[in-house]
Amino acid sequence: MSISKALTIAGSDSGGGAGIQADLKTFQELNVYGMSAITAVTAQNTLGVHGVFPLTADAVVQQIEAIGSDIGADAIKTGMLFNSEIIEAVSEQIKRFNWSKVIVDPVMIAKGGASLLQDEAVEALKNHLLPLALVVTPNIPEAEVLTGLNILNLDDRQTAAKILHSFGVKNVVIKGGHAENEEQLVDLLFDGTEFSYFTSERIHTKNTHGTGCTFAAAITAEIAKGKSIYHSAETAVAFIREAIKEDLKLGQGHGPTNHWAYQKKKRGPLHVE
Ligand SMILES: Nc1ncnc2c1ncn2[C@@H]1O[C@H](COP(=O)(O)OP(=O)(O)OP(=O)(O)O)[C@@H](O)[C@H]1O
Numbered sequence: 001m002s003i004s005k006a007l008t009i010a011g012s013d014s015g016g017g018a019g020i021q022a023d024l025k026t027f028q029e030l031n032v033y034g035m036s037a038i039t040a041v042t043a044q045n046t047l048g049v050h051g052v053f054p055l056t057a058d059a060v061v062q063q064i065e066a067i068g069s070d071i072g073a074d075a076i077k078t079g080m081l082f083n084s085e086i087i088e089a090v091s092e093q094i095k096r097f098n099w100s101k102v103i104v105d106p107v108m109i110a111k112g113g114a115s116l117l118q119d120e121a122v123e124a125l126k127n128h129l130l131p132l133a134l135v136v137t138p139n140i141p142e143a144e145v146l147t148g149l150n151i152l153n154l155d156d157r158q159t160a161a162k163i164l165h166s167f168g169v170k171n172v173v174i175k176g177g178h179a180e181n182e183e184q185l186v187d188l189l190f191d192g193t194e195f196s197y198f199t200s201e202r203i204h205t206k207n208t209h210g211t212g213c214t215f216a217a218a219i220t221a222e223i224a225k226g227k228s229i230y231h232s233a234e235t236a237v238a239f240i241r242e243a244i245k246e247d248l249k250l251g252q253g254h255g256p257t258n259h260w261a262y263q264k265k266k267r268g269p270l271h272v273e
């Protein structure tokens with residue numbers, strides 16, 4: 001049996017809703033073998049980020065080398081990279097192993113406001129990593145930081161997508177979760193020629209911790225299986241929608257989404273004692 005494999009290079013979320021934990025759960029649910037290279041350990045729960053402990057760039061490189069030189073990966077996802085040393089080291093490894101299916105989630109700020117990327121690292125992201133990316137998945141504030149635009153409407157998002165594409169990224173997905181006045185959420189995909197729009201009703205819940213990580217991980221899993229960018233984005237929209245709709249109501253703050261929900265219809269309901 002041949003199984004598709006995906007590697008996530010990201011931070012650990014002790015609360016299990018975002019970061020490496022969200023990515024591996026999503027890979028597993030979409031039948032992809034998940035592997036990880038941890039960039040930073042966070043002490044985090046639904047109430048916020050209480051500590052950030054970055055690893056050295058060398059520690060990150062050794063984890064990636066261990067995977068690249070043995071098991072290999074069909075697709076790579078990056079999440080929290082924290083500083084420019086880690087970004088440059090990760091970019092070098094992507095080139096070294098000739099990885100072309102690279103999905104960059106440009107994680108900058110956690111929901112509670114904690115910084116997951118140093119300000120000085122934004123240029124490294126633009127100059128080193130984005131030119132290697134098959135897909136980049138910013139939310140609206142991240143697209144604003146990367147492009148310098150003030151994004152107020154869909155036209156602005158289209159302009160931002162074109163600018164991001166000009167940085168060398170082949171496909172741009174700008175997520176619509178942060179357009180807080182919109183009841184219809186629009187995730188926009190730009191492939192350098194055409195725009196596609198994935199629209200869904202906003203679900204009213206505070207349990208949206210890790211939606212961005214989960215969404216990009218679902219795209220990565222589908223791309224690892226050889227699916228098209230459009231199909232992968234469409235599946236990711238469906239996956240995150242179910243995960244938000246069937247939230248687990250854990251913790252006192254912004255709880256995680258439900259990574260089982262998308263497959264639950266096929267498997268039947270969970271047996272909870
Ligand atoms: N309340 C909601 N109802 C339905 N879908 C949502 C909601 N919030 C986010 N989404 C969807 O979840 C995905 C992630 O979007 P969002 O813009 O929130 O990303 P993000 O800000 O990176 O996530 P995070 O807040 O975890 O960092 C998108 O597909 C978006 O449409």
Ligand SMILES: Cc1ncc(COP(=O)(O)O)c(N)n1
Pocket residue numbers: 010011012013018019020042044079080107109110111112116208209210211212213
């Ligand atoms: C380790 C890690 N990576 C990414 C996020 C972003 O997720 P969110 O914006 O939902 O907090 C996070 N909180 N923690």
